[in-house]
Amino acid sequence: MPASHTVAVLLDDALLTLNRAVGVLRRRNVPIERLALRPTATAGVSQLTFILKADAATADRVAQQFHKIVGVREVVLAATEESTREVQS
Amino acid sequence: MTETLTGAQILCRTLLEAGVDVIFGYPGGAIMPFYHALGDHPALRHILVRHEQAAAHAADGYARASGRVGVCVATSGPGATNLVTGLATAHMDSSPVVAITGQVPRSMIGRDAFQETDIVGITLPITKQNYLVQDVAELAGVVREALAVAQEGRPGPVLIDVPKDVQNQKTEYRSSQPSLDPRAGARGQSLGSESLTPGASPGSSPGSSPGSSPGSSPGSEEEPIREAARLIAAAERPLLMVGHGVIIGNAYTEVRALAEKTGIPVITTLLGISAFPDGHPLFLGMPGMHGEVRVNRAIQHADLIVGIGLRFDDRVTGNTAGFAPRARIVHIDLDRAEIGKNVPVTLGIVGDARDVTRRLAAVVQPRTCERWLAEIHDFTRPRAAAFRGDLAPETILASLYQATEGRCTIVTDVGQHQMWVAKLYPYREPNSHITSGGLGTMGFAVPAAMGVHLARPGETVWAISGDGGFQMNMAEIATMVQERLPVKMAIFNNGYLGMVRQWQQFFHGKRYSCTPIWSPDYVKLAEAYGIPGWRVKRAAELPDVVAQANDHSGPALVEFVIEQEANVYPMIPPGGSLSEPIETAPAGAGD
Numbered sequence: 001m002p003a004s005h006t007v008a009v010l011l012d013d014a015l016l017t018l019n020r021a022v023g024v025l026r027r028r029n030v031p032i033e034r035l036a037l038r039p040t041a042t043a044g045v046s047q048l049t050f051i052l053k054a055d056a057a058t059a060d061r062v063a064q065q066f067h068k069i070v071g072v073r074e075v076v077l078a079a080t081e082e083s084t085r086e087v088q089s
Numbered sequence: 090m091t092e093t094l095t096g097a098q099i100l101c102r103t104l105l106e107a108g109v110d111v112i113f114g115y116p117g118g119a120i121m122p123f124y125h126a127l128g129d130h131p132a133l134r135h136i137l138v139r140h141e142q143a144a145a146h147a148a149d150g151y152a153r154a155s156g157r158v159g160v161c162v163a164t165s166g167p168g169a170t171n172l173v174t175g176l177a178t179a180h181m182d183s184s185p186v187v188a189i190t191g192q193v194p195r196s197m198i199g200r201d202a203f204q205e206t207d208i209v210g211i212t213l214p215i216t217k218q219n220y221l222v223q224d225v226a227e228l229a230g231v232v233r234e235a236l237a238v239a240q241e242g243r244p245g246p247v248l249i250d251v252p253k254d255v256q257n258q259k260t261e262y263r264s265s266q267p268s269l270d271p272r273a274g275a276r277g278q279s280l281g282s283e284s285l286t287p288g289a290s291p292g293s294s295p296g297s298s299p300g301s302s303p304g305s306s307p308g309s310e311e312e313p314i315r316e317a318a319r320l321i322a323a324a325e326r327p328l329l330m331v332g333h334g335v336i337i338g339n340a341y342t343e344v345r346a347l348a349e350k351t352g353i354p355v356i357t358t359l360l361g362i363s364a365f366p367d368g369h370p371l372f373l374g375m376p377g378m379h380g381e382v383r384v385n386r387a388i389q390h391a392d393l394i395v396g397i398g399l400r401f402d403d404r405v406t407g408n409t410a411g412f413a414p415r416a417r418i419v420h421i422d423l424d425r426a427e428i429g430k431n432v433p434v435t436l437g438i439v440g441d442a443r444d445v446t447r448r449l450a451a452v453v454q455p456r457t458c459e460r461w462l463a464e465i466h467d468f469t470r471p472r473a474a475a476f477r478g479d480l481a482p483e484t485i486l487a488s489l490y491q492a493t494e495g496r497c498t499i500v501t502d503v504g505q506h507q508m509w510v511a512k513l514y515p516y517r518e519p520n521s522h523i524t525s526g527g528l529g530t531m532g533f534a535v536p537a538a539m540g541v542h543l544a545r546p547g548e549t550v551w552a553i554s555g556d557g558g559f560q561m562n563m564a565e566i567a568t569m570v571q572e573r574l575p576v577k578m579a580i581f582n583n584g585y586l587g588m589v590r591q592w593q594q595f596f597h598g599k600r601y602s603c604t605p606i607w608s609p610d611y612v613k614l615a616e617a618y619g620i621p622g623w624r625v626k627r628a629a630e631l632p633d634v635v636a637q638a639n640d641h642s643g644p645a646l647v648e649f650v651i652e653q654e655a656n657v658y659p660m661i662p663p664g665g666s667l668s669e670p671i672e673t674a675p676a677g678a679g680d
Contacts, residue, residue: 067426
């Protein structure tokens with residue numbers, strides 16, 4: 001059974017940054033199961049969270065693509081079995 | 090000193106202050122304020138292309154040849170969308186291009202106004218970054234940041250969309266020295282190196298942050314380098330595979346030093362060609378779909394591949410399941426998202442090609458690979474005869490080498506001629522081969538060569554195309570004439586879309602569906618543009634014609650009428666293994 005991974009991306013609250021981040025999921029044909037956007041405690045920063053069914057290496061490859069986006073501050077990858085950590089920035 | 094300027098003036102000034110001296114573009118309604126201001130900035134030379142796609146390719150060619158940002162300009166709507174192929178080409182090949190587009194006034198955005206298109210949305214996946222400038226106060230900062238983002242780390246295209254009313258808006262302007270935005274530097278890839286183990290990359294592990302270096306104990310930065318050196322010392326059949334990153338990073342000397350200290354044979358990918366001198370005893374050639382048999386066999390027999398600045402893309406690897414089955418892979422790349430993306434690696438080192446290679450060459454133990462080189466030499470196969478008749482690519486390219494004495498930049502298009510040039514032309518000067526590798530953009534050569542000329546004004550530039558690709562952008566001959574760009578154009582004319590025809594011959598039962606292609610009389614075409622043109626049908630005519638075209642002071646065109654059904658051999662079928670090259674036409678699809 002392929003493992004499930006959660007990726008949390010902390011990014012600037014800007015439409016273009018969000019658009020670009022979500023675009024990576026589509027562009028790289030990432031099989032996501034859930035997708036959510038929420039504000040964080042830090043003004044001007046949002047958290048985009050998605051869950052994908054993939055092994056650790058695949059999930060890591062996906063996560064790496066987000067580091068390249070201007071406006072992305074942090075990318076956190078965790079196996080979904082663990083409780084998804086609340087990311088504080 | 091502060092002064093009040095319009096957005097259009099700010100565009101001109103920020104470009105000039107950043108050292109931009111030439112831009113490629115095409116005016117139109119939404120970019121008219123910029124063109125109005127351009128008249129007051131004669132130091133910013135504008136090249137009027139005949140189609141915006143050519144502006145993007147020319148900016149790309151300029152960037153690749155100079156290592157500096159190439160700039161193109163277009164109006165909104167169709168002007169902007171015509172840039173798309175050029176931006177995607179630059180994106181795939183990591184070329185620093187900045188595109189400036191006019192946009193309808195802010196009050197009209199979203200109303201489907203005349204010539205309105207969402208070019209920022211359209212180009213999101215094919216740019217490193219893009220901007221819609223909503224206020225003139227942001228404009229100078231955006232342009233400076235765009236120029237920095239395009240060039241920093243792994244280069245790539247950036248687009249700036251400027252509404253017409255923002256171009257007319259006024260604001261206080263303070264000129265700046267051409268320095269990178271400090272924020273951009275902090276965001277860029279570190280020039281230091283870090284190691285990666287697949288599946289546990291730093292920065293995406295829980296608790297890590299992008300700023301922290303993995304295993305941050307002192308001296309740990311050298312550990313991956315030392316590990317690579319140990320792998321090299323232990324290998325019996327090592328290979329160096331070098332790609333575009335070596336050219337972008339200006340790492341020729343370092344790669345050569347590493348190769349010569351260790352005796353490791355060197356393979357250059359399509360975009361790595363000219364990163365290592367052809368004719369060097371350690372030079373093997375190009376790998377992959379059309380790589381020579383001995384190169385691909387070397388990969389399949391290698392026990393270690395040290396890849397520097399390449400992506401291990403599918404045209405290089407063939408079926409990755411069968412790629413280099415005996416080899417451990419050390420992958421050095423500036424973009425850590427590339428490490429482990431296409432092939433599993435034993436050791437990944439994220440860093441600048443020049444810096445990492447220099448450090449690796451310093452610590453590696455001197456050695457030789459004589460037995461391995463002899464083994465590879467035994468893999469050599471006589472080159473398959475692709476040609477009937479005497480006007481073979483070898484002969485044409487030999488005459489070109491003779492006429493230029495090897496001192497020219499060759500820009501190729503996409504298809505059979507591209508592979509012939511890649512395999513047969515003996516590149517000796519660094520960065521003297523420019524082509525569209527990743528996107529495989531037919532029509533690239535002619536406009537890109539204009540940009541190359543402007544980046545290297547005193548040098549000779551040959552644009553080599555097939556009859557298909559040439560017809561895609563041949564309108565740019567007018568640009569060359571009007572702007573006095575002495576590009577030499579060569580057309581390999583076989584009356585077919587040759588590479589597709591070859592695939593049809595091999596894999597589609599020789600059904601040449603829609604690949605025969607008619608051409609105009611190219612000599613008369615040249616005449617219509619007022620430039621010299623020649624048609625060569627026999628090898629005996631080559632030396633004289635090629636020399637005349639090469640020595641002509643302006644643009645010139647030579648058509649080579651070649652064998653119609655010539656093929657590029659060997660060939661790895663798409664999705665096939667490097668171990669199974671096609672060396673003659675399959676049964677039933679004979680030449």
